[in-house]
Structures are given as structure tokens and as C-alpha cells.
Amino acid sequence: YVHFHSDESLRGKGFIASFKTLPNGCGGYYKSPAGIIHSPNYPQNYDHDADCTWLIEVAVNHVVVLNFVDFDVEPFTNCTFDYVAVYDGPSLNDTEIARFCGSTLPNPPYIRSTSNQMFIRLKADGSVSARGFVANYTTGCGASITVNQEDIGELTSPNFPHYYSNWFNCTWTLTAANPDDRIYLMFTHMDLHSFVPQSSAITAADTNCTTSFVRVQDGDDSDAPVVGNYCLTRVPSPITSQGSSLYVRLQTTPLMLLGAGFRATYSVLSQGCTARFI
Numbered sequence: 364y365v366h367f368h369s370d371e372s373l374r375g376k377g378f379i380a381s382f383k384t385l386p387n388g389c390g391g392y393y394k395s396p397a398g399i400i401h402s403p404n405y406p407q408n409y410d411h412d413a414d415c416t417w418l419i420e421v422a423v424n425h426v427v428v429l430n431f432v433d434f435d436v437e438p439f440t441n442c443t444f445d446y447v448a449v450y451d452g453p454s455l456n457d458t459e460i461a462r463f464c465g466s467t468l469p470n471p472p473y474i475r476s477t478s479n480q481m482f483i484r485l486k487a488d489g490s491v492s493a494r495g496f497v498a499n500y501t502t503g504c505g506a507s508i509t510v511n512q513e514d515i516g517e518l519t520s521p522n523f524p525h526y527y528s529n530w531f532n533c534t535w536t537l538t539a540a541n542p543d544d545r546i547y548l549m550f551t552h553m554d555l556h557s558f559v560p561q562s563s564a565i566t567a568a569d570t571n572c573t574t575s576f577v578r579v580q581d582g583d584d585s586d587a588p589v590v591g592n593y594c595l596t597r598v599p600s601p602i603t604s605q606g607s608s609l610y611v612r613l614q615t616t617p618l619m620l621l622g623a624g625f626r627a628t629y630s631v632l633s634q635g636c637t638a639r640f641i
């Protein structure tokens with residue numbers, strides 16, 4: 364993405380830039396909700412001295428889930444010669460989640476970021492190369508979110524407002540930055556549907572929100588009191604936490620009907636505001 368902007372006064376010569384694609388797949392910026400990355404030249408060997416970086420960015424308040432499906436990088440103790448490193452954020456300066464080499468699939472094969480960006484680097488030295496790697500990535504849902512007083516954010520199911528078609532089980536913890544404040548959660552969309560078995564041959568729509576639902580709990584973990592389970596197209600009333608946190612869980616099953624999922628906005632109420640209602 365290149366943006367050129369000028370104001371109303373003073374002119375300059377402008378700029379010239381050239382570009383080229385990198386057909387062998389040495390890195391890139393990936394912004395789609397899901398995709399595949401692979402090492403340069405794959406399935407042929409990567410080049411000596413390869414230094415390739417990939418930045419994956421998914422929707423805000425979601426996480427990147429990376430899954431290696433093939434892996435073959437020159438092995439050596441501590442991966443000193445060639446390696447694939449995964450960082451929890453947008454650059455090399457972020458926490459290194461893992462570093463891999465060798466010819467066995469990374470274990471566990473799934474690597475999750477804690478925010479919506481993940482950075483991956485393939486670094487090779489000047490001798491001995493190998494086939495490299497292939498990895499899928501998808502958008503994972505769930506996050507721990509600290510909410511400041513001016514913040515208004517949104518939670519959505521993955522791919523919202525498009526139909527979901529996956530098995531999700533994800534949680535968001537919303538915590539007010541100021542422990543005296545309350546979390547205010549307001550649902551704007553609810554569209555979750557699924558079947559439940561009635562007998563061996565009959566299924567019925569799940570009207571009790573037992574298989575696909577959004578659950579809100581009044582606290583910061585799954586032990587907190589349940590405020591409600593929500594599904595179908597019933598948009599719940601706004602929810603205010605008793606303490607400074609709400610815990611939100613989305614569960615869907617592969618046996619569901621089409622649904623767009625849910626959307627909610629969150630913000631904080633200052634303690635002075637809620638105190639009047641107690």
C-alpha cells in the first residue's frame with residue numbers, strides 16, 4: 364500500500380520508486396484472515412544465505428494461529444546455522460515464541476500469537492540448505508483486553524459479518540484498567556444457530572443455547588458466575604460487570620446452520636456512574 368499526500372503549499376520533485384515481486388516466496392505481508400506461507404523455492408531447497416521475513420496480520424482482537432505442515436531446515440544444535448523463528452508481534456523486536464530447525468514438524472504444530480500480528484523469519488547461513496517449510500495460518504479468536512476509560516472496542520466472532528463455518532471455542536477477558544471501573548458490554552448482533560440430536564435420525568434446532576452460544580461471565584475466568592448464554596437472533600440487553608472484568612466465551616459446533624456470529628461493543632463505566640444504581 365502506497366499513499367502519496369501533499370498539502371496546499373510548496374512543491375517538490377516528487378518521487379520515483381521501482382518494485383518487483385519475489386516469485387520464489389521470500390517473505391511478505393499477509394493480511395487475509397487465513398493463508399499459506401512457504402519458504403523460497405519450495406519444494407526445492409531454499410537459497411544459501413536466505414533471510415526472509417513474513418508479517419501476518421489478522422483482525423484486531425483476534426490472534427494468529429500458525430500451523431506447520433511440512434518442515435525441513437538444516438539441523439544443528441541450538442539451530443545455530445539455519446532456523447525459522449516466530450515472534451509474538453509485528454517485528455524481530457517482539458518476544459520470540461519459538462525457533463525451529465531440523466526435519467521434524469515443530470511440536471506442538473500450532474503456534475498462537477497473543478495479539479493480531481505474528482512475525483516469522485527464515486535465516487540461513489552460507490552452506491547446506493534443505494526443503495524449507497510450509498505453514499497454514501488462520502484467524503484465532505480470543506484475547507485478553509485491558510480497557511481504558513476512553514476506549515470503545517468491539518468483539519466479534521471470526522469472519523463477522525460473514526457466515527462462520529468452523530468449530531470455535533474462544534474466550535475474551537475484558538478488564539478495566541482502573542480496578543474501580545466496570546465493564547459495559549453491549550451486543551449489537553446475534554446470529555448463532557445449531558442442531559441438537561433428538562433421536563438417532565432426528566435433529567432439532569438448538570433453542571436453549573447449549574451447543575453454539577456466547578456466554579458472558581461476571582469475573583475474569585471460567586469459574587465466575589454466568590450472566591447468560593446467548594444464541595439464535597436474541598440480542599441480549601447490555602451487561603455491566605459487578606467487578607472490573609467480564610469473561611466472554613464463544614462456542615460453535617460444526618453442526619450448525621448458517622449464522623453470522625455476533626458483535627458486541629465494550630467500554631468502561633466509571634465507579635461513580637454505576638454507584639448510583641446499587
Ligand SMILES: [Ca+2]
Binds near residue numbers: 437444445488490491
Ligand atoms: Ca545452511
